[in-house]
Amino acid sequence: MSILIKEVLLNNETTDIYIDGNQIKTIGKNLAVAADKVISGKNKAAIPGFINGHGHAAMTLFRGFGDDMPLESWLQEKIWPQEAKLTEEDVYWGSKLACLEMIKSGTTCFNDMYWFFEATVKAVEEMGIRAFLSQAVIDLFDEKKTKQIQIDIPKWHEIAQKWNNRIEFTLGLHSIYTVSAETFKWSHEYAKANNLLIHMHIAETQTEYDNSIKNFGLSPVQYLNKLGVLSPNLIVVHCLWVDETDIQLLADNGVKVIHNPASNLKLSSGYQFRYEEMKKAGLTIGLGTDGCASSNNLDMLEAAKLASLLQKAWRFDPTAMPAEEAFYCATEAGGEVFNKKTGKIQEGYLADLCLVDLKQPTLVPNFNLTSNLVYSANGSCVDTVICDGKMVMENKYVSGEEEIIENASKAASNLVART
Amino acid sequence: MSILIKEVLLNNETTDIYIDGNQIKTIGKNLAVAADKVISGKNKAAIPGFINGHGHAAMTLFRGFGDDMPLESWLQEKIWPQEAKLTEEDVYWGSKLACLEMIKSGTTCFNDMYWFFEATVKAVEEMGIRAFLSQAVIDLFDEKKTKQIQIDIPKWHEIAQKWNNRIEFTLGLHSIYTVSAETFKWSHEYAKANNLLIHMHIAETQTEYDNSIKNFGLSPVQYLNKLGVLSPNLIVVHCLWVDETDIQLLADNGVKVIHNPASNLKLSSGYQFRYEEMKKAGLTIGLGTDGCASSNNLDMLEAAKLASLLQKAWRFDPTAMPAEEAFYCATEAGGEVFNKKTGKIQEGYLADLCLVDLKQPTLVPNFNLTSNLVYSANGSCVDTVICDGKMVMENKYVSGEEEIIENASKAASNLVART
Numbered sequence: 001m002s003i004l005i006k007e008v009l010l011n012n013e014t015t016d017i018y019i020d021g022n023q024i025k026t027i028g029k030n031l032a033v034a035a036d037k038v039i040s041g042k043n044k045a046a047i048p049g050f051i052n053g054h055g056h057a058a059m060t061l062f063r064g065f066g067d068d069m070p071l072e073s074w075l076q077e078k079i080w081p082q083e084a085k086l087t088e089e090d091v092y093w094g095s096k097l098a099c100l101e102m103i104k105s106g107t108t109c110f111n112d113m114y115w116f117f118e119a120t121v122k123a124v125e126e127m128g129i130r131a132f133l134s135q136a137v138i139d140l141f142d143e144k145k146t147k148q149i150q151i152d153i154p155k156w157h158e159i160a161q162k163w164n165n166r167i168e169f170t171l172g173l174h175s176i177y178t179v180s181a182e183t184f185k186w187s188h189e190y191a192k193a194n195n196l197l198i199h200m201h202i203a204e205t206q207t208e209y210d211n212s213i214k215n216f217g218l219s220p221v222q223y224l225n226k227l228g229v230l231s232p233n234l235i236v237v238h239c240l241w242v243d244e245t246d247i248q249l250l251a252d253n254g255v256k257v258i259h260n261p262a263s264n265l266k267l268s269s270g271y272q273f274r275y276e277e278m279k280k281a282g283l284t285i286g287l288g289t290d291g292c293a294s295s296n297n298l299d300m301l302e303a304a305k306l307a308s309l310l311q312k313a314w315r316f317d318p319t320a321m322p323a324e325e326a327f328y329c330a331t332e333a334g335g336e337v338f339n340k341k342t343g344k345i346q347e348g349y350l351a352d353l354c355l356v357d358l359k360q361p362t363l364v365p366n367f368n369l370t371s372n373l374v375y376s377a378n379g380s381c382v383d384t385v386i387c388d389g390k391m392v393m394e395n396k397y398v399s400g401e402e403e404i405i406e407n408a409s410k411a412a413s414n415l416v417a418r419t
Numbered sequence: 420m421s422i423l424i425k426e427v428l429l430n431n432e433t434t435d436i437y438i439d440g441n442q443i444k445t446i447g448k449n450l451a452v453a454a455d456k457v458i459s460g461k462n463k464a465a466i467p468g469f470i471n472g473h474g475h476a477a478m479t480l481f482r483g484f485g486d487d488m489p490l491e492s493w494l495q496e497k498i499w500p501q502e503a504k505l506t507e508e509d510v511y512w513g514s515k516l517a518c519l520e521m522i523k524s525g526t527t528c529f530n531d532m533y534w535f536f537e538a539t540v541k542a543v544e545e546m547g548i549r550a551f552l553s554q555a556v557i558d559l560f561d562e563k564k565t566k567q568i569q570i571d572i573p574k575w576h577e578i579a580q581k582w583n584n585r586i587e588f589t590l591g592l593h594s595i596y597t598v599s600a601e602t603f604k605w606s607h608e609y610a611k612a613n614n615l616l617i618h619m620h621i622a623e624t625q626t627e628y629d630n631s632i633k634n635f636g637l638s639p640v641q642y643l644n645k646l647g648v649l650s651p652n653l654i655v656v657h658c659l660w661v662d663e664t665d666i667q668l669l670a671d672n673g674v675k676v677i678h679n680p681a682s683n684l685k686l687s688s689g690y691q692f693r694y695e696e697m698k699k700a701g702l703t704i705g706l707g708t709d710g711c712a713s714s715n716n717l718d719m720l721e722a723a724k725l726a727s728l729l730q731k732a733w734r735f736d737p738t739a740m741p742a743e744e745a746f747y748c749a750t751e752a753g754g755e756v757f758n759k760k761t762g763k764i765q766e767g768y769l770a771d772l773c774l775v776d777l778k779q780p781t782l783v784p785n786f787n788l789t790s791n792l793v794y795s796a797n798g799s800c801v802d803t804v805i806c807d808g809k810m811v812m813e814n815k816y817v818s819g820e821e822e823i824i825e826n827a828s829k830a831a832s833n834l835v836a837r838t
Contacts, residue, residue: 061784063783064787064791064795065784065787067787067794097780097783265729267737292795295794297796299797309725313683318489318493319488361520361820361824362716362718364516364824364831365827365832367831367835371486372715375714375716376482378718378721401780405778405780412784
């Protein structure tokens, strides 16, 4: 399959983009190539597909089910009782809905941690986007569970060999308050031996930080360092409660960071994400939305806007995190976090890209497309999405979307009604 | 003209809504009435049109023209030199673009302060939405200008008698650092005698607050109180740098407040808007977007989301400003601020309302529509807009939108190119 996008705006110039197989093959004016599909780029701009660095896709089913509650009662009264009833079918439809929402808002790659991960794999395979998927690992410091995990992970890894090459298996270790030191250390060795990424929540709340000091005598990051599990394979999510020493440790060990501004704000986890300090230390920082139970959508342009506005606000500095940097975090930095040639429109990169509709009011006038995308538009400006060289959305329509909306709605109401 | 909306979701029930003239006449199931236009409400929910409590409509022309800069150099190098070149024609196309963007995101009423206000009037008359319009008043403490204003305001007021009844004339006094005490006092008397609203910026930045203490020996709000101009006709915008005494003074005098979270964040003006304290004091608090040069869009659902998330974040309280309150501020409270029966779908209210598309992913599942609207969706979920009993958008299409996009784009680039 080959695709030729004719005369599209790319970095302020009108050009053609030729996609062959799953790669961006050639970028240039008036390309004289034949292609299976030719798309007009008139009144459109090409941008990289977004990379959603952290989420729990199937939690779209809990969108709006519980909000504006204290964290503990929200989890105990709302989320956990429902999660206990989840079936593989529920996770499948929740993941389909998540993929649909992501595609509609221009995301071509996401990183996930949840239950029944094979149902999410099925959804992703069908929807045509790229994903890094893990089954959540929680042993609650129970030795039996810790042993079981050392059997489960290689089994999951084995299953993952059969996945479509758009989907990669990762290890999803929930957090330092739900996962034992033994599991961290074993997973670190397994990931290193098998070249796998590890994805975990860290330093999300002050409570987590305080408990870490109490239980381990160390900050969350310094505790991980003591365990010897900080490495370039590790992706740490949230990272709100960190000091200079923590940041330096992360940077020295090549750890990658994912910032989730919407979730952090809505759950009152913290708003002073130390972007400047992390950037200065040389850390690669991607952006994510977190799951829809907490934040409550999967719109990466909104994540970029929130990230930038927050930096300006709490630092009282309007020059903090300019639009270009927020956009970079939502795209190219994501590619670097996951070691993938995605998030950038460049010859030799994966053909993961979007066309945005320049005729919609929020993108007019077009003095600065990146500013318009980050500060003015939202995911709804995306018109066409190509992932892995294939069309996944054209003219704002995703094949089968009506069925997904209907079945995900049903799955959510049936789940809640079920005893 | 009459409109019948059949079987639409309204406050969790399916009902019909009958609009006659510019009013919501009847709400009920299976209404047996004939109407000039019948709309199916299938898969749609009816919500009030949003009320954008503060902005500078024509500044859409400066969207993305200057961002991520310190306030002073942004104004001096970017905004003021362009504003000095503005023509009536520019303001007309900028206002048309603003109206288009507002309609597309469900806003049916806005409050404006800018230059060449008659050009904005023309745009609003054509676009069919509701507006409170003022010409910006700035005398820079120059006696000659102060005198001229006392000639100008009655002249503008006279002109306004001929406006369409959707548009109301207000007094737009820029701020305490650009408007003299004499102009405040004279305008206050004029507004009282003629039953007009006054709209002003106040307590936006710490610099403004510090200068007020330095120049007047009082906080901005206490200075206004000393001038005797706090009244139920006064609408104060921003109100970030206020203490308990200020809040009590505003409440005691029935002053209305407009909060603009996106602008406050992006310009680093302040993020600790004292919503809870103001609510407790009994103040009516509406929401606004500010102009597109600062914030950079006119999406009131985004404003509602930001307002709520910010309260949760800086107070470290996830129960602060629930979705229902943020939605109330963006709708019904706006009606109260402007003394208009708008912002609520109720018999006898003005027919200013929207239908949202329940089949778009961000509104699925539909456990709680208000939560979905505030936390998950954005203005793009709006499908149909009725204002003053007339259709202004149907199936996401506004009549003449292509021409507006084209001419506003041209106006913006010509303006910047012009010497």
